[in-house]
Amino acid sequence: MANKRFFNIFNLTEAEAIDLLDTPCDKLAEDESRYVAASHLINFPTEASINALLRAIDNDDDELDNRIVRRKSIETLGKLQAKQALPAIRKCLVEADCYTVENAVWAIGEIGTEDPQILSEIAQILEREGQNHRVIIHTLVKLDYKPAVDRIQAFTESTDEATASAAISAVCRFTGDYTQMERVIAFLFHPNRNARRACIQDLIDANYYPAIPSIARCPVSIVFRLRAIRLLADIGVERGEIEFSEIRSSLEKTLYDHPQDLELIHEYDLPPTMEFLIRQLYETDFGLCYLATQTILDERASEAPAALSATYEEEAYNDYGAHYHVMKIIGWLKYQPGYELLIEALNNREPQFQKSRAAAALALGELGDERAIPLLVACLETKIWDLKYAVLMALDKLGGTSGCAIAANDDDWLIRARAAI
């Protein structure tokens, strides 16, 4: 199921987007973008949109601005699962541009095919240098093309960890022998951030439930861990292969997201200054943010509130990464003057700040201020499952009981399961 939070970010009608996509590059105004149009057509699964995207693929002008439009058109057709686009996308498999080929392979995976000729063509791309082998491997597994297993086997020793992870997982799935999955789990704690993120996807794709406790300890953003545990829980429970009680602890540790529950892989070579620790909260590698958070809590708790308030005013209010960590730390410090800030974050409906809402709910639980109870309960009316789950965890601490009654009738089985405890 696609996450549609960001689909409507451009204000164009279908007709406007098609007109824009059809406009020749030399007729575009400086601020007009066919790339935006190609992205935006994801909102319109119609013949007219699909035909416009197919016309865009036919335009083989090799200028950068057109190249990126072609790639985006291929991707959008994939997202729309437009079967009629398969022949046009297939032709792109032999092109020289590696990203066009990558998008074509990915789109065919989304559309689906059992045509052995197309599948063989995709498998042959594994022989090409400079190609994203990981995407090809994922697609071959998704389309269940077992004849590719020997070719994929060769990538299990790739020096690129993300490729090796995909290959190991693929071979396990094709052969039914999962003994090598421990190697994929080991990548969860690799120094390379990309390897850590990539192997999570491979563990999801393999429905490898035994990895759930390890995923919960992986030092990457909560977004990746939570998505993995949720997807694995959904499929595992639906198939009767795991139960809620088996994943609850990992899920709640992940939502709580305290660095003490993570296996941190970074360390400081010198005692860090407070200024340095605060800057670390803005890093895009969340492993570094978690180490800074742990250090602040362990060693700088007394000076932290002032430093956090200052950085929030200056920058963190405007940076959805640091914003999240500031909310969490306010909670763990039980910093009562942070109450209003947490309430504001709890009700912030901008999608890029979504993970701060659950963080704020849990932090309000840490503060113990009962004024928050009705505001938390109100969040149970949203569609955001992690926020609702976090609200139930926070209400456990605050003593509110009305939340469970509401959550007991939630559409989401996971929320109902939590409410039933």
Add this chain to the structure above:
Amino acid sequence: MKSVVTTVIAAADAAGRFPSSSDLESVQGSIQRAAARLEAAEKLAANLDNVAKEAYDACIKKYGYLNNAGEANETQVKKDKCLRDIKHYMRLINYCLIVGGTGPLDEWGIAGGREVYRALDLPTAPYVEALRFARTRGCAPRDMSTQALVEYNSLLDYTINSLS
């Protein structure tokens, strides 16, 4: 960190040979362009906030975000919040200018990025549009010398190409 120099040495070492004359030419070329790259790096660093904000504003100005409740940029006052990502790419471009290669972008910006954007349904269009605007906006000699602008723009193009 991958650069022209490390790439040449790694390739030579892997083959157990000395760098060839064409290897040395590519290193020489990189060194000759170093002054322009460092000028671009310095100017970009000095103006990062303005460059990133201007680029981001431009990308949402033309088509506009929907202002429905719960949509990105629901409120006027918070419209600059995606700046985090634009600044991140600009910082990596700055590193690439200093390194003289695309290693920082490849390793920290692009590797895995395309997969994450697809998996999480995150939109690339705002970033691509912001970077395209930054490329159009750069002006020599107002912002930097012609040669420095060439170096800067080529990295903007590289990023646009890799993200899209």
